[in-house]
Amino acid sequence: MxxxxxxxxxxxxxxxxxxxxxxxxxxxxxxxxxxxxxxxxxxxxxxxxxxxxxxxxxxxxxxxxxxxxxxxxxxxxxxxxxxxxxxxxxxxxxxxxxxxxxxxxxxxxxxxxxxxxxxxxxxxxxxxxxxxxxxxxxxxxxxxxFASLPLLICIFMLYNAGGSLIIGMSYKIMELNFESMLWYVSSMFASLVxxxxxxxxxxxxxxxxxxxxxxxxxxxxxxxxxxxxxxxRILPLFSFVNKSFVWLWVSLGIVGGVLVSLMCLREVDIKSLIAYSSVAHMGMVLGGLMTSSWWGMTGSLVVMVGHGLCSSGLFCLANMVYERIGTRSMLIGKGLLSFMPSMGFWWFLLSIGNMGAPPTLNFAGEVQILCSLIGWSKITMIGLGMLLFLSASYTIYMYSISQHGLFYSLLFSCSPGKIREFLILLLHRLPLNILIVKISALTFMP
Structure with a gap:
């Protein structure tokens, strides 16, 4: 390294x-x-x-x-x-x-x-x-x-108790009492924020x-x-304590994802909409991680990588539009297909990637997270169904509002796209489709 x-x-x-x-x-x-x-x-x-x-x-x-x-x-x-x-x-x-x-x-x-x-x-x-x-x-x-300071104190506590801070060899808390729960929440809080x-x-x-x-x-x-x-990295230290709190983090991740998805449906700022969609996706990742199952861990990793590429590409596209029309509002920047038809194709590809349509990494990861959460509790099917439906809804809303409608009347002409921009979008999209063929490269499979 x-x-x-x-x-x-x-x-x-x-x-x-x-x-x-x-x-x-x-x-x-x-x-x-x-x-x-x-x-x-x-x-x-x-x-x-x-x-x-x-x-x-x-x-x-x-x-x-x-x-x-x-x-x-x-x-x-x-x-x-x-x-x-x-x-x-x-x-x-x-x-x-x-x-x-x-x-x-x-x-x-x-x-x-x-x-x-x-x-x-x-x-x-x-x-x-x-x-x-x-x-x-x-x-x-x-x-x-503010959220990270308790983690530092917890690291010193682990060193005092076990004498080692090497990942995989540190002291593991195997008791369920008020002190262990306090250390658990304080150490996890930094990552959760x-x-x-x-x-x-x-x-x-x-x-x-x-x-x-x-x-x-x-x-x-x-x-x-x-x-x-x-x-x-931190969860194995508190695996015994975490069993008592899985319901809290899973419910918070799924319910929070549903509520944030509803907020996305009323957003008019395109960068704000993409940012809130990240919170919704990370809510599903949180649920998958907290189950501590193989499916949940690997699915969360795949979703994180897929979301990293897809969301980065959407922000890049939003910036390309902002540089041309000078606004991020979808109420003003409508009808992009009229004067940027080539970009409409990339908007479509990255949008379906954001909603987790096959064949993308997001789809493979979400299937694994669904298996882990439904295996943990079948009640989660209700929240996950709403989350996936609303995820598709706000993505289609973003695509349809930005691409269709009457275009910005003060904009007489603009560049429909440059080679550099298409290359950047291709480099964002290509791994989303190629890596699903060899999904074991991103998971713990031998």
Missing amino acids: LKFLIATAVLMMFASMWEVVQFFLFVLSFVFFLKCSHDFFLCGLGYMMGMDYLSFALILLSIRVVGLMICSSQKIKKNEYFSGGFLLVNLFLLICLLLTFSVMNYLFFYISFESSLIPTLILILGWGYQPERVQAGLYMLFYTL KLPMYLFHIWLPKAHVEAPVAGSMILAGVLLKLGGYGII
Whole structure:
């Protein structure tokens, strides 16, 4: 793993050369993908770092999304709006993500987990759109920091009790009392807010709406997956205690997803709608993770990867429309098929991916989560049915409102699409269809 970290750090020396950074990030993702051929549970061990299938999938997603978000931010390079600093911030964020997904020590995991907040905050404050970006950045910072401090105390408690913080060798709590429940809730809370869990999701739409396209893509593509990754790593320490709380997290995830889906049906800001849809998808992921079953874990991982690519592509599309018509409102930006017919095809492909239609990764992951949740309790069929129906409803609503109707009368002409934009959308969509053929590459299957 150290060689990939060093390669990313070396790229920071070429921050003034935009094309070089783009090219080598995609080369890095290709070289990393070649490491998928191992048959070991852990590989690349050394310097307190290692990688299993879970880490492999999320590191590959991180490198790919960072490369795509730099390609999508050509306007910063064109306007020479601190383009060198922009590349430095993105590469520093990638290093934080690589460390988060590869370290084998809980304390180092916490440090890198929280370090990713700094470059994300700089992206929102430095390259955001509206004056409200300061408020959005502070919301994100204080929500996540407030929730993460109990996790740090819990890590010290585990070290005091077991003498080790190595992942897989740490002290496991096997008693059900008030103290163990307190440590369980405080340690899980950091990941649940980062996911984000319903009731603690207010920071996410604000951060998405005020962030630049790169900030939105990395938030939806990778940073939400930090919460799911944290749950998978921390849950084995509290597996005995977690059995008493599964009903709470599953019901909160499903009911919260249904309520957020209803909110999506009344949204008119297209970026806000895509951001709220992320909360609905992560509610299903939360339910699958908390069942602690094989189907739930692997299905949640597949949904996280599929959602990371699909949601990032939708934010990229929304930005392409915003750069042409100057608004994110679907009431004004209607009839896009009239003057951007080529983009309508990509809107359709990414929309059906967002609703989990086959053959996409989202569909494969949702089927696995459905199996795990229905196997845990058949009552969840009611909530899951409503969640999947509303997910399709707001996606069709977004597609039909934006593509059909009377187009913006003040817009006389615009570019229907550039080669660079189509290439970015293709690189978002292609893995969604190709990886479902070899789904074992993203799961724990040998």
